[in-house]
Amino acid sequence: MKYLEFLNIEYIVVAMAAMILYLIYFVLSKDSESHKNIRSVASVVEDLNREIFYLKKELDTTKKEIKAHNTRMSDEDIYAEVERTTYDLVKPVSLGLKRVEETLVVMDEQLNLRIATIQSGVKQISIPTSVHGNDDEKIISLFKQGVSLETISKELHISKAEVEFVLKINKIK
Incomplete structure (x- = not known):
């Protein structure tokens, strides 16, 4: 009987050792996956930092070029530009209003014709x-x-x- 108890304890110890080894294997495999992911993220971050550096450099160059070529508009040029832009914005609205006015005239004529028809019909009743x-x-x-x-x-x-x-x-x- 003691021998069977000893065997049961040995099986339990062996089973626990196997579980511990499996857990260690599992943790190590997950750890290696995490390291791979961290390395890939680090390389992406490094590439992004490099791109940001080049974009900042290009932005500074563009700013310098703009300052070098910046010419100030005269008041007459500004007035002409505002007038042109206003005309461009108002023209479609004006055309639309003319179309609406024409439509209203046609509708008024049709309405007057219908009223005349109804009045003549009422007189006959x-x-x-x-x-x-x-x-x-x-x-x-x-x-x-x-x-x-x-x-x-x-x-x-x-x-x-x-x-x-x-x-x-x-x-x-």
């Missing part, structure tokens, strides 16, 4: 005779005298429905 107050009073008077609806409609030359409508509006029937 006849207003029913029962709309007039005099006919309403005649209908009510005749109905109160006991005249039948058919007789009222024949006498006033309106439909029976119009007679009924007038009586209903006036709350007589």
Whole structure:
């Protein structure tokens, strides 16, 4: 029994040693990957620093050239440049406004034509005779005298429905 316990302890120790060796291997492999990544980042940073140095040098050279060739514009030149730029900016707006004005004129003409057409159409529509107050009073008077609806409609030359409508509006029937 003690022998089996000793073997179990030996297996446990061997298993733990194997795990420790695996962990050491894993850590070392990850460490070497990290070193590779750090070296590649360092080389990229070095290349960037070199590019920045060359760009700064080129910028200084360009600044010196600009200062050497810098000529100051006269007031007349500045005024002419401002005037030209303003004209270039205003011209498209002016053309656009002219187009809008032309469109509005055309729309106004079309609108006037439509209004004239509608007015002529409205003039052709006849207003029913029962709309007039005099006919309403005649209908009510005749109905109160006991005249039948058919007789009222024949006498006033309106439909029976119009007679009924007038009586209903006036709350007589």
